[in-house]
Amino acid sequence: MTEPLHDPQAAARFAARLLAWHATHGRHDLPWQRDPDAYRVWVSEIMLQQTQVATVIPYFERFMRRFPTLRALADAPEDEVLHHWTGLGYYARARNLQRAARMVRDGAGAELPRDPAALAALPGIGRSTAGAICAIAWGMRTPILDGNVKRVLARQFAIDGDPAQAATERRLWELAERLTPQEDCGAYTQAIMDLGATLCTRTRPACALCPLAESCRARALGDPARFPARRRRRVLPERQCQLLVIRDADGAVLLEKRPPSGIWGGLWSFPEIPAHEDAALACDRIVRVAPLGARRGNAFRHTFSHFHLEATPVFLEVPAVPAHVLADDRLIWYKPGGGNLGFAAPVKRLLDALHEAPDVIAWSDR
């Protein structure tokens, strides 16, 4: 392909091929494509940031049923928002979404700004997400550069630098700017995202079906999956902890709200203590009564972006707990199966196991 930075006709042909392909082969029935108002596009773009389409669909539909408008999201308790995000991971996305909704609700006009720079200034919305909202919801000519688009452009132009490096990213943004057409920007945006998600996939690009095959330099070089350069995998450090599953005589479980930032920020979890700490003493410290029995469960591993966590649940049974412990609003007694709270996925799994088979985990070796 002639360098599109210097050839507007090549850029126009690129967009035309993509649009024609999308009209026939693109995805047109995703839930956020029905009635694509800015709020729905925004929520879908945030959910899709780290998550596959098939996983996002049921979450998006449930989220929209509960929070059909920006106002409904802004007014909701944070616990409910996190509850509807439980299992999607990267919970900062949900907290930022609601923070941004509250900022918009409390600002002039109480609507998402039709301005990419103003959108990008809201929590959790970067330049690419702002571009996608403006293009899809309002048809504005605002380029995007999400992971899929980076891959397509890096292959089309055989750009082999790491897209995480500023110089490579700048180059890709220049190409994205230049290639975005004057017309049909919403369809173009969906088309290039779709191409990256369905044909130009990370490991096995389907070049034989690709409408851009003719102009693709990476394909001509014979090994398109080599582009863009992969980041070297870091060896993640390991951390260990214990999670105290403290149950009272009624089967209620003590949960603690985690601080707003950090891992599982703002979610409800079992009290966490260091791996070397005595669990019975820690239980006594937290609920001011000694446990009647304790049993260690099987450790599980959870990987975060920057470390692996090996968590060992310790099941502790306690008698009645002094009332003043319950006055702390970061602690609740929770009956598994009830309440709309946000949990990290491993916490939810343990709570579900307790709900379904309370005696399996219980006090066999007291």
Ligand code: SF4
């Ligand atoms: S030809 Fe292959 S590598 Fe190039 S954009 Fe199309 S699917 Fe991707």
